[in-house]
Amino acid sequence: MKKIISVLSLLLILLTCGCHKELQTEKNDLVSYNGNLQVNGINLQNQYGENFRLKGISSHNLYWFGDLISYDTLKELRDNWNINVFRIAMYTEEEGYINNNNIKYKVVNIINAAIKLDMYVIVDWHILSDNDPNIYIEEAKEFFSEIATLYKDKPNIIYEICNEPNGEDITWNNDIKPYAETLISTIREIDEDAIIIVGTPNYCQDFDEVVTNPVYYKNIMYALHFYTGTHKDKLIEHIRFVLGANIPIFVSEWGTSTANGNDGVFFEESNKWLEFLDIYNISWINWSLSDKNESSAILQPDTGILGIFDDNYLSTSGKYIKNKLKKKS
Ligand code: DCB
Numbered sequence: 001m002k003k004i005i006s007v008l009s010l011l012l013i014l015l016t017c018g019c020h021k022e023l024q025t026e027k028n029d030l031v032s033y034n035g036n037l038q039v040n041g042i043n044l045q046n047q048y049g050e051n052f053r054l055k056g057i058s059s060h061n062l063y064w065f066g067d068l069i070s071y072d073t074l075k076e077l078r079d080n081w082n083i084n085v086f087r088i089a090m091y092t093e094e095e096g097y098i099n100n101n102n103i104k105y106k107v108v109n110i111i112n113a114a115i116k117l118d119m120y121v122i123v124d125w126h127i128l129s130d131n132d133p134n135i136y137i138e139e140a141k142e143f144f145s146e147i148a149t150l151y152k153d154k155p156n157i158i159y160e161i162c163n164e165p166n167g168e169d170i171t172w173n174n175d176i177k178p179y180a181e182t183l184i185s186t187i188r189e190i191d192e193d194a195i196i197i198v199g200t201p202n203y204c205q206d207f208d209e210v211v212t213n214p215v216y217y218k219n220i221m222y223a224l225h226f227y228t229g230t231h232k233d234k235l236i237e238h239i240r241f242v243l244g245a246n247i248p249i250f251v252s253e254w255g256t257s258t259a260n261g262n263d264g265v266f267f268e269e270s271n272k273w274l275e276f277l278d279i280y281n282i283s284w285i286n287w288s289l290s291d292k293n294e295s296s297a298i299l300q301p302d303t304g305i306l307g308i309f310d311d312n313y314l315s316t317s318g319k320y321i322k323n324k325l326k327k328k329s
Contacts, residue, residue: 030118042246042280046251059089069088076282081322089253127162132175134244148191160223177209198220198250200222210222210247226255227296229264251282251285254273254286257295265316298322
């Protein structure tokens with residue numbers, strides 16, 4: 001009964017938000033043109049089978065920085081930063097979904113805004129301190145069932161089922177792949193073909209077991225995350241090998257800082273990574289939309305939403321990222 005009420009109330013929000021759809025811009029990198037995305041070999045493609053690339057920004061923890069995200073800020077990021085995707089990092093721990101279930105209403109509001117704006121949107125189950133995705137597998141199944149039930153007919157939605165599995169004893173073969181197969185089959189029962197991004201071992205950096213033991217479902221991509229002050233040539237070489245093994249990569253999070261989200265900005269290393277991603281047409285999402293006092297934040301500390309609209313309030317990383325997003329490729 002509780003579940004029915006919760007699905008019904010989410011449905012109500014969905015209906016009330018969908019009625020005044022704004023006039024869509026004629027941009028051919030948005031959803032009305034590209035439709036249902038698909039994976040072919042290592043390539044992400046649009047509904048016409050043309051190679052297609054998503055670029056955008058990730059939220060920080062919604063509990064702390066969720067107020068920065070609204071229809072207006074997403075519209076500004078779409079129109080003046082050129083993003084065609086937004087990633088909703090819904091933390092599980094750290095004031096996230098597990099102890100604060102209501103955060104899903106914020107998620108639904110952001111998804112609705114993205115749909116109205118004709119943008120793609122990634123719903124990220126942001127595990128981190130809970131390093132093993134199996135810890136909250138039941139909650140994950142319930143959450144993604146609800147989201148998939150609401151949005152199964154919308155080409156906008158992309159599911160990211162576990163942010164960054166980590167810890168030496170958490171392996172692809174024993175822990176992550178079994179979790180992924182359970183979640184993928186849960187989502188596929190409802191939404192047959194949307195793109196699903198799967199996290200990989202060691203904070204999305206170790207693909208050795210993925211290469212020999214991938215998941216056998218269509219439209220699956222594997223998450224690569226990197227922080228350019230920490231992860232350099234060695235990881236680039238590993239990813240070259242992974243792509244050679246026909247494993248499709250999606251960079252659902254990267255930062256211009258070191259792996260702790262601070263220090264830098266590492267311009268030279270960031271340029272090198274972006275050039276590499278350009279060669280393979282790999283989609284990327286920058287960490288993060290926040291005004292926290294850390295170098296990976298795109299806004300200067302405590303500026304609120306100002307920096308999204310006025311370059312004077314952008315951080316060094318924010319200026320760099322805006323520039324890169326505006327560059328056509
Ligand atoms: C990832 C996480 C992301 C984290 C960033 C930067 O973690 F997906 O949640 O964001 O990368 O570290 C940081 C925020 C901080 C916040 C902290 C905890 O920027 O403001 O305090 O999350 O919520 C990574 C990525 C790579 C590695 C380690 C971490 N690594 N990590 O390679 O060792 O430990 O968080």
